[in-house]
Amino acid sequence: MIIVTRPSPEGEVLTQQLIEAKIPAQHLPLFNISTGNDLFNLPSELTKLKPSDIVIVTSPQVTYIIKNNLPNLLLPTNIQYFAVGNKSAKLFSQLTNSIISYPKQEDSEGLLQLLEEISLKNRSVLILRGDTGRPLLVNTLTHQKAKVKLIECYRRNPILYPPNILADHIEKQVIISTSTEHLLQLEAYCHNKHKQQANLIVTSWRIFAKAKCLNWQKVLLIDGANNQILFKTIITLCHNASI
Known part of the structure; x- marks a missing residue:
C-alpha cells in the first residue's frame, strides 16, 4: 500500500494516478492548508x-x-x-x-x-x-x-487521525514524505516497527538526513518532489517488490 502524505491537490492527483495504474494507494494528508x-x-x-x-x-x-x-x-x-x-x-x-x-x-x-x-x-x-x-x-x-x-x-494545520491508522500491514507500506514537516508529523502514527519495516520515500537530502536521525531504516531518496518523478519511482518499486 502506497501512503501519500502530501497535501491536496497534488496528493489526490498522485493517489488517483496510482489507483488507475492498479497500485493500491491511500491519500493520507497530514495537514490542511x-x-x-x-x-x-x-x-x-x-x-x-x-x-x-x-x-x-x-x-x-x-x-x-x-x-x-x-x-x-x-x-x-x-x-x-x-x-x-x-x-x-x-x-x-x-x-x-x-x-x-x-x-x-x-x-x-x-x-x-x-x-x-x-x-x-x-x-x-x-x-x-x-x-x-x-x-x-x-x-x-x-x-x-x-x-x-x-x-x-x-x-x-495538522489533521488528526486515530493513532493506529497505519498499524496494518506495515511491512508492505511505502510512505511518501515530501517535507520535513510531514516527516515529523508522521511520528504520531509511525513507531519502531514502521521505521524498521516500512519503506519511506523522501525528496531531499535534508529530509533523508532527518529520517535517519529518527531511525528510519529503509529510506529511498529520489531526485525531486513532483508527481511525475514520484509515480515513476513507485512503478519501478512495484516491478521489483510486492507492496
Missing part, C-alpha cells in the same frame, strides 16, 4: 520592490493560496522570480508573464547553487512560503547580505 498571516500584505510588499529585487516561491501551495484569495494580484515585471522546483515555477507562471527560474536539483540546496550566479548583497528578497520551512534558504541568503523578508502565504 489555510491562509497565512502575511498573505494579504503581499500586494503592498510587492510594490516596495525595486528593479532586480527577487521573489522566491517555495512550494505549489503558494500559488494555490494566492489564486484562491488574491485573484487580481498584480506582480511586478521588473524583478527576478525563482522557485524551488519545476511544479512551483510552472504554477506561479500562471500569475505572471515573467520568467520563473528554478534549479535542476529541486530543493533549497539546488536553488542556492542557482543563486550563486548573481550578487545578492543589498537586494531585497521576498520568500513566499508557509508558516515554517526553508531555514537553510533563509539563513544562507541573510549571510550573503540579502535583505530577506519572509511572507507567510499559508499555514499548515
Whole structure:
C-alpha cells in the first residue's frame, strides 16, 4: 500500500494516478492548508520592490493560496522570480508573464547553487512560503547580505487521525514524505516497527538526513518532489517488490 502524505491537490492527483495504474494507494494528508498571516500584505510588499529585487516561491501551495484569495494580484515585471522546483515555477507562471527560474536539483540546496550566479548583497528578497520551512534558504541568503523578508502565504494545520491508522500491514507500506514537516508529523502514527519495516520515500537530502536521525531504516531518496518523478519511482518499486 502506497501512503501519500502530501497535501491536496497534488496528493489526490498522485493517489488517483496510482489507483488507475492498479497500485493500491491511500491519500493520507497530514495537514490542511489555510491562509497565512502575511498573505494579504503581499500586494503592498510587492510594490516596495525595486528593479532586480527577487521573489522566491517555495512550494505549489503558494500559488494555490494566492489564486484562491488574491485573484487580481498584480506582480511586478521588473524583478527576478525563482522557485524551488519545476511544479512551483510552472504554477506561479500562471500569475505572471515573467520568467520563473528554478534549479535542476529541486530543493533549497539546488536553488542556492542557482543563486550563486548573481550578487545578492543589498537586494531585497521576498520568500513566499508557509508558516515554517526553508531555514537553510533563509539563513544562507541573510549571510550573503540579502535583505530577506519572509511572507507567510499559508499555514499548515495538522489533521488528526486515530493513532493506529497505519498499524496494518506495515511491512508492505511505502510512505511518501515530501517535507520535513510531514516527516515529523508522521511520528504520531509511525513507531519502531514502521521505521524498521516500512519503506519511506523522501525528496531531499535534508529530509533523508532527518529520517535517519529518527531511525528510519529503509529510506529511498529520489531526485525531486513532483508527481511525475514520484509515480515513476513507485512503478519501478512495484516491478521489483510486492507492496
